[in-house]
Amino acid sequence: MNLTFKGEGDDLFQNRLFSYLQEQLNVHIKEISQIRKQVYKVKGEGLEFILKGFSSYHQFVLQKDVLTSLKQVGFQKTYSFYPLEKNPPLLFEQTYYGCLEWIETSKNEFTFFKRHDRLKGLKLLAHFHDVNKKLVEQYMGKITSFNQLGKWQERTVSFLNNLPVIRYFVQKEIIDEILAWADWSLKGVEKELGVFENGEKVILHGDVAHHNFLRAKNKDIYLIDFDLISIGTPRSDYLQYANRILPFIHWSFQDLTNYKEIAAYLYEKGFIYALAFPTDIFREWNRAIRAQTYLQPSKIQPLLEMTIGQFHQRYNFINELKRFLSL
Incomplete structure (x- = not known):
């Protein structure tokens, strides 16, 4: 296990989250790093994904449904939700989490400067x-x-x-x-x-x-x-x-x-x-x-x-x- 986090955070909380994910996901976690509050990049066995927190079950389900619908009607330029949970939804410390597709980004970042x-x-x-x-x-x-x-x-x-x-x-x-x-x-x-x-x-x-x-x-x-x-x-x-x-x-x-x-x-x-x-x-x-x-x-x-x-x-x-x- 390689557990890394960016920025400040509660180490105890982060270790509890890691343990919870190991129990609840159908993929073995090798590395996890915090991107921002309630958003993490997770490297699993043969798979990388984003773990994102949602403030309510309604928000989690709505975004999952909308993203699925968007893909079905032809909007492909976004991420998908991954069904990685053993017992969905993931609920940890009053926050619902979803597993989102990791999009490998270019070194040439998008910017409004150009x-x-x-x-x-x-x-x-x-x-x-x-x-x-x-x-x-x-x-x-x-x-x-x-x-x-x-x-x-x-x-x-x-x-x-x-x-x-x-x-x-x-x-x-x-x-x-x-x-x-x-x-x-x-x-x-x-x-x-x-x-x-x-x-x-x-x-x-x-x-x-x-x-x-x-x-x-x-x-x-x-x-x-x-x-x-x-x-x-x-x-x-x-x-x-x-x-x-x-x-x-x-x-x-x-x-x-x-x-x-x-x-x-x-x-x-x-x-x-x-x-x-x-x-x-x-x-x-x-x-x-x-x-x-x-x-x-x-x-x-x-x-x-x-x-x-x-x-x-x-x-x-x-x-x-x-x-x-x-x-």
Whole structure:
């Protein structure tokens, strides 16, 4: 046995988990290493796989069913669940675990820094939507409906509650401007809410960050991590994707029009209003304060770059959006 773990952790817990897996799996474990909280890479006899924890049995079963359905209707660029358990499901210390296919990754990692990767990611996301729309009726009621406005209103309230801490790091004028962007955006989205509620529905991925796109050893791009799936219109995923790539295209509205999957929605007022919402700033500050990592230099520096370093580019971007709507 070679038992290794990355990062900090409870050695006693980790050894108990290892012993539990040896008893419950149909494969002899040779090595286990922690990737992040409740996610492990396991090397067994002749097989490598990911062991991933789920907060509830419902979440475990839902993701397993959705991944199986996706493969059946033609979306192959993701992992599968492995039936390795002797007595499924695996339940250890109030967490359900699933065994997922390990995808051998390329040394050339997927990144939003590269235009080629940004285009590849969008193409894969479009394929994901195009295939999974066949499953919407089947999973209606099992997967929650996405509430774009409600999510952002909650995120705004959390950010406002965290202002006493944020004000120690960010000057008042910048905070006031960011809040003004949020107010303008939310009012516009509420007025144009129909674009997010009406039209053809798909299963949304919900977390189109760069780390959820993997370049495999065979160079194919795979989509992973379906913890935040919901049902809604495709524009919500594309909106999040746009927000993720905008820092890498210097907050240029003109450059954004070169991504056809996103450009298809740039004629909609609701989508334009939504592009102005500072969702990344709110999300990351709320997360840092919740986890109490804002006093760590390695954590606060990216936050300050996002909030202050990119402020003028984003300021010009918001004004460009306003001019576009006034045409």
